[in-house]
Amino acid sequence: MKGVWNKVLKIDLSTKKTEIVPVNDDVYKKYNMGLGIATYFLYKETESKIDPLGAENVIVFSPGLFVGTGIPTGSKSAMTFKSPLTGGFGRAIVGAYLGVEMRKSGVDAIIIKGKSDKLVTLKIDNENVEFIDAEEYRGIDAILTQDKLREKYGKTYRTCAIGQAGENLSKISGIDFEERQAARAGGGAVFGSKNLKAIIMKGDKKIDFADPEKLKELNKKWVNIIKEHPATKADMDYGSGEFYDWMNRERGTFPSRNWQWGYFQSVYDNLKEGEKSHIDPYYWSPKYTVRHHPCPTCTKPCGRIIEVKEGKYAGTKVDGIEYEVLYSLGGVLEIDDVEAVAKMNEICDREGFDAISAGVTIAWAMEAYEKGLLDKDKMEGIELTFGNADAAIEVLKKMAKREGYIGELLADGTKAAAEKLGKNSDQFAINIKGLELPAYDVRGIKGMALALAVSIRGACHLTAGVYGIELGGSWWKYKGIDRLSSDWKGFEVKTAEDLATTYDIFGLCKFSRHMYFLEGIPELNNAITGDDMIDADVMTIGERVYNLQKMFNIREGIDRKYDTLPYRVTHNPIPKGVSKGAYVSEEELQHMLDEYYMARGWSKDSTPTAVKLASLDLLDIVDEKLAAGI
Amino acid sequence: MKIKAYGILKQYIGDKDYLKIDVPEPITIVELFSKVGIPEKYVFVVEKNGKAITKDSVINDNDEISLIPFISGG
Structure with missing residues (x-):
């Protein structure tokens, strides 16, 4: 090849x-x-x-x-x-x-x-x-x-x-x-x-393409399509957090204050006409952006270097701030100070933390602290209350070193922390399979709730990436999607997972999936490899790889029991805003799981059936004994 | 009619939270775009009173319209 x-x-x-x-x-x-x-x-x-x-x-x-x-x-x-x-x-x-x-x-x-x-x-x-x-x-x-x-x-x-x-x-x-x-x-x-x-x-070798001229021509074509696409300008000017304001105002699904709120209540309830939240990229991007910081061969870079030049966080320079971080180091901590968020983002990058997990873990600790569940005598004077950016910064540094009571407690994320602390603190630990949830309040986005519950690596928003489909109601061939319904979500999520997996196989950025969709992939593959792949082949590869990932988890004993949602999602409705009253009941979750496993060709306990594995030609690598009968 | 716009579309309503205009006769969404000066290609979803509608839908003076651009994501 x-x-x-x-x-x-x-x-x-x-x-x-x-x-x-x-x-x-x-x-x-x-x-x-x-x-x-x-x-x-x-x-x-x-x-x-x-x-x-x-x-x-x-x-x-x-x-x-x-x-x-x-x-x-x-x-x-x-x-x-x-x-x-x-x-x-x-x-x-x-x-x-x-x-x-x-x-x-x-x-x-x-x-x-x-x-x-x-x-x-x-x-x-x-x-x-x-x-x-x-x-x-x-x-x-x-x-x-x-x-x-x-x-x-x-x-x-x-x-x-x-x-x-x-x-x-x-x-x-x-x-x-x-x-x-x-x-x-x-x-x-x-x-x-x-x-x-x-x-x-x-590396200094030259890749031998099947049809270099065709590849050159296709590259030119896609550069133009991306340049002309209506999302490109917004992505480049404001980054991935471009839709932050809409998520708060029109959907009420920007989780804040450790998911006690479905939008950033303490900010949005007090904004006057024309004012913006200070973590809204439309507020901060023009002020702080120094330059774009693209990934390799990206012609629509959403990445940017921002710099804080004055004030107590002066000298902070970071690639960001991504949408997820506006949540994990902003809204969920009830911090609307972009300079503090930039500082925490910088610490996460330099110390090497997953900024989503680190922020959501501190949010858990803030709630535990305010509830009086943490040992205040061991906090070394840190008042870890919601909105206290300096306390969050101090705690983040301690987590990197596993320093002191709080650093050690939080260093491994919310699941481990809640297990250590006990006192029912798992009821506000926002993780699935141990991985902290991303910036979508899935109580009001039920397809996304399913997507996070079943995601192989835990609560990942990009395994299926159905937030756009759910929040916009249509995308690609999807139409008439109701974010508050729990019906037909199994097929929706399964198909989106297979497609998203192909992006991670071919190395395409998922923020260009509304440009390439499925149909853009085969001709590019064929110009490189000389293969004659069609759309259906692309989806089959995605489905095959997804099923093999699932078999990895099945081999570890991770089955339906682990496809859950945080207690807060299934028990505490969104209190206020556009999505007021929304939550995902246990019955709804089980209904969506049944639909999903059926759409996948898996058993009720989520094990891929031997028929499914055979049809994806996986039985040469997977031991058939691990597969389910029907 | 109250028009709300988000993200990159906000500039077309004067960067305000919403724009109020008079619409004496029912018009289509496409006609609204032309009346307000919003480039159609930037609009991904149109909602009337919180429900998604197509761009050929007819709207009235008492409707609240929300215009949503493409969502790349987070």
């Missing part, structure tokens, strides 16, 4: 040995690249019930097929591992320049196992690996570490690194790729557990 190298690079950190392993075309035809082969190799290279923080866990990293081809927004690489946070399939997708280097390196993925005896940096030139002592970077933040490595080895290397959170095995830590994060599900702790501080990589 053209456009791929038919090889992967295996790295054993224990023995410091590496191996180039040939991969035949059949694997690419079934799984393609990116999340596809990253799922395939994770499943193949791990046994069930391994310790996620043990040497036996495996990290697979693979750029999507479109990465390094010039296809606009074809920028995403996939990382897979067993998640220390959920105990199940771990996945993080990132717009990584390191992925572009890997695409030019002669291998299609790296597979890292074992554990180094000392903190180490992997220096990879094409297929050649050097193990470099990284003790001098211990305790150094993720971004500074990468700056230092590029200074030392040259700016042509592209990089990733963990910060203190990862070194200290925080289960909500991620990996920083030059200020883009593979954040979710605890990959940073997996790096930390292997004593892997950083990877730097350079």
Whole structure:
């Protein structure tokens, strides 16, 4: 097959040995690249019930097929591992320049196992690996570490690194790729557990495309389509939080104050005509943006560097602030100060936290503190009340170091914290399978509630990404969607998951899925590989990879019992606003789950049936004994 | 008629929370766009009194219209 190298690079950190392993075309035809082969190799290279923080866990990293081809927004690489946070399939997708280097390196993925005896940096030139002592970077933040490595080895290397959170095995830590994060599900702790501080990589080979002229022509076509698309200007000017104001005013589904509210009540109830919330990008983006900060080959960059030049947070400079962070370090903490949010965002990136999980965990602690459930004598004077940005900043720093009572309590996210604290604090711990919820109040977006409940990696908004479908009522071939109904959500979510999975396989940014949809993908694939893929083949690959991820979880014993919603979503209706009274009852959730498993061809306990696995040609990798009968 | 617009569409109603205009005779949404000067291609969803409607729907002076741009997401 053209456009791929038919090889992967295996790295054993224990023995410091590496191996180039040939991969035949059949694997690419079934799984393609990116999340596809990253799922395939994770499943193949791990046994069930391994310790996620043990040497036996495996990290697979693979750029999507479109990465390094010039296809606009074809920028995403996939990382897979067993998640220390959920105990199940771990996945993080990132717009990584390191992925572009890997695409030019002669291998299609790296597979890292074992554990180094000392903190180490992997220096990879094409297929050649050097193990470099990284003790001098211990305790150094993720971004500074990468700056230092590029200074030392040259700016042509592209990089990733963990910060203190990862070194200290925080289960909500991620990996920083030059200020883009593979954040979710605890990959940073997996790096930390292997004593892997950083990877730097350079490739200088040329990918052999099946039809380079056609690819050039298609790239030009898509650059123009994206340029003319009505969403492009807003994305570039205001970033992913562009719809923040609408979520508050017209939908009442921007969770705030640890999900006590469905919109940012204390701000929006007091705004005068023409005033804006200070975390609304229409307020802050023009004031603070220094420049765009695009992912590789993105022609519609939503990423931006913002800088705070005055006041007590002066000197803060960060890539952001994304929509999710407006919630996790803003609304959910009841903080409407964009400069404080930027500061916390910077700390998360540098210390190497998943900013969603870290913020939602602090929100849990604020509620626990106000309820008098935390031991105030051990708080070192920190008044951790809602809206107290300085307290949140202090706590965040302590979490990275696991310092003191509060740092240790919160370092592994809401699930672990609520288990440690007890006192029914799990009733306001906002996580599913351990992963903290993103910025959609799913009490008023029921399809999204299902999507988060069933998502393989825990509460992930991009596994299905149905928020646009639900909130807008239509998208692509979907029409007449009612966000407050619990009917037909199974089919809606299943189809969206399969499509979204293809984006992570091909490496397309999901913020361009209303441009490429499904139909844009096959001709690009075919120009690269010489294959003759059609739309249906793309969806089949997505469904196959999704089912293999699910089988990873089934192998771990993660079945229907784990497809739940937080207590607050099923018991506490949204108190005020457009979605007042909305919640998801236990009956509604069970109804949606039944529909979903049926649409997927899975059993009632959520196990893929042998018929489904056979029809997706997965029984060569999955043990049929794990599958369900009908 | 009260017109609310969000995101990038807000500039077309003077960057206010809403715009009030007189609509003596029923008009279609497309006619409304032309009356107010809103480029149709930027509008993803139109809602009348909180319910989604098509762009050829007819609206009256006492309706509240919300205009929503494309959602890329978070």
